[in-house]
Structure formats: C-alpha cells, structure tokens
Amino acid sequence: MSQRPIVLCGPSGVGKSTLIKKLFEEFPSSFGFSVSHTTRNIRPGEVDGQSYHFVTRDEFERRVRNGEFLEHAVFGGNMYGTTAQAVRDVHEKGAGRRAILDIDAQGVRLIKQNHPDLNPIYVFISPPTFGTLKERLEGRATDSKDAIERRLNMALDELAYARQPHSFDCIIVNQDLAKAYEKLRSVIQGEVPVPSDSVPPEDEAERLRRSS
Numbered sequence: 001m002s003q004r005p006i007v008l009c010g011p012s013g014v015g016k017s018t019l020i021k022k023l024f025e026e027f028p029s030s031f032g033f034s035v036s037h038t039t040r041n042i043r044p045g046e047v048d049g050q051s052y053h054f055v056t057r058d059e060f061e062r063r064v065r066n067g068e069f070l071e072h073a074v075f076g077g078n079m080y081g082t083t084a085q086a087v088r089d090v091h092e093k094g095a096g097r098r099a100i101l102d103i104d105a106q107g108v109r110l111i112k113q114n115h116p117d118l119n120p121i122y123v124f125i126s127p128p129t130f131g132t133l134k135e136r137l138e139g140r141a142t143d144s145k146d147a148i149e150r151r152l153n154m155a156l157d158e159l160a161y162a163r164q165p166h167s168f169d170c171i172i173v174n175q176d177l178a179k180a181y182e183k184l185r186s187v188i189q190g191e192v193p194v195p196s197d198s199v200p201p202e203d204e205a206e207r208l209r210r211s212s
C-alpha cells in the first residue's frame with residue numbers, strides 16, 4: 001500500500017466518521033490520526049504528545065504565523081489545530097501507519113497552497129442531495145438546532161468547492177454506505193482510476209439556503 005496521506009473532506013454529517021470507523025475496523029493497524037495541538041489545560045490521564053501537543057497560546061500563535069497549521073479553530077476559548085508535521089509524524093513515528101485527515105475545504109486549500117509536499121490523496125464525500133444531508137444531521141441527534149444551521153451553511157461552501165473541476169482526486173457520493181465504503185477502500189488501496197462520482201446539482205433545499 002502506498003503511504004500517501006488520505007484527506008477526507010465533506011460537509012459535516014455526510015458520513016466521514018462512519019466511513020473512517022469502518023476502515024479502522026477492517027484495517028486496525030494500517031491507519032493513524034495525527035496528534036493535534038491545543039492551548040487547553042492538560043487533563044488527568046492525558047499524555048502530552050499523545051492525546052494532544054499541549055502548548056501555550058503564544059506558542060500556538062507563533063506556529064500559526066509560521067504557517068505550520070493545516071487548520072486551526074477556537075472551541076470554548078481554546079485553540080486547536082493540526083500541523084503538517086503532525087501528519088508527517090504519523091508515518092515517521094507511527095510504525096508506518098498511514099495518516100487519515102478529516103478536514104474542511106479551507107484545510108484542503110491550505111495544504112495545496114502551503115504544504116504540497118504532503119501529497120495526499122484528496123477524497124470528497126458528498127451527500128446524495130443537500131436535503132439528505134439535512135436529514136442526516138437532524139437524525140444524528142447530537143447537534144443543537146443552531147449547530148445544525150451552522151453546519152448546513154458551511155456545507156454550501158464545501159459543495160461549491162467540490163464542484164470546481166480538479167479540486168479532488170475522487171468524489172464519492174455516500175448514498176449507500178456499503179458501496180461508498182467499497183469505493184473509498186479501492187481509492188485508498190491505489191486501485192486507480194476509481195471512477196469518480198459527481199457532486200449532485202443543487203436541489204431545492206440548497207437553492208433556498210443559498211438565496212436566504
């Protein structure tokens with residue numbers, strides 16, 4: 001198997017975690033997640049460098065200025081992010097495991113601009129329709145109404161980016177989970193060319209949200 005990192009991108013609720021979980025179940029020691037940086041305090045039982053890289057806000061901001069992060073965000077007043085080095089470490093320090101990244105379209109743009117040496121395989125997981133995505137987010141029952149609204153608004157950008165030609169190596173529409181998983185596995189195992197699906201055109205739900 002090649003060791004190119006895998007970048008999975010797609011709107012929240014499309015099924016990325018579900019697909020990654022299946023991969024880990026089938027190949028328990030082939031893949032690894034990168035260790036994120038955070039400014040939050042270390043909790044009992046956590047190990048610096050394993051759970052997270054715990055750093056001060058000054059240190060975090062210095063790394064942001066250096067362009068080290070593929071993505072970073074603030075949650076509950078603390079900063080979290082993934083550095084390019086953390087992705088390289090999965091391979092170099094993780095006994096040859098292959099890095100899987102679950103990142104948003106903005107993160108994909110940053111890798112392409114700032115860290116092309118990572119040379120990942122870019123896969124976009126698409127919902128069958130925008131309306132289906134809404135149903136999945138509501139059905140998951142883990143997100144507040146506000147969070148669902150935010151995620152659906154963000155999904156508009158993700159879908160617009162994925163509809164641009166050549167933004168991803170492969171697009172997989174997650175309609176039937178078993179079929180989507182088979183396709184993902186083929187892409188990862190380098191059985192290329194795996195025929196790419198197309199991001200579906202705007203449906204009524206997406207059109208209404210874009211115009212509101």
Ligand SMILES: Nc1ncnc2c1ncn2[C@@H]1O[C@H](COP(=O)(O)OP(=O)(O)OP(=O)(O)O)[C@@H](O)[C@H]1O
Nearest residue numbers: 011012013014015016017018136140174175176177
């Ligand atoms: N093909 C599918 N058909 C129907 N339901 C699905 C399918 N794939 C995933 N789901 C369901 O959709 C919901 C969202 O999936 P999941 O949590 O994996 O999304 P995600 O893309 O990882 O979201 P986030 O980025 O917010 O973590 C879950 O309840 C999951 O069981």
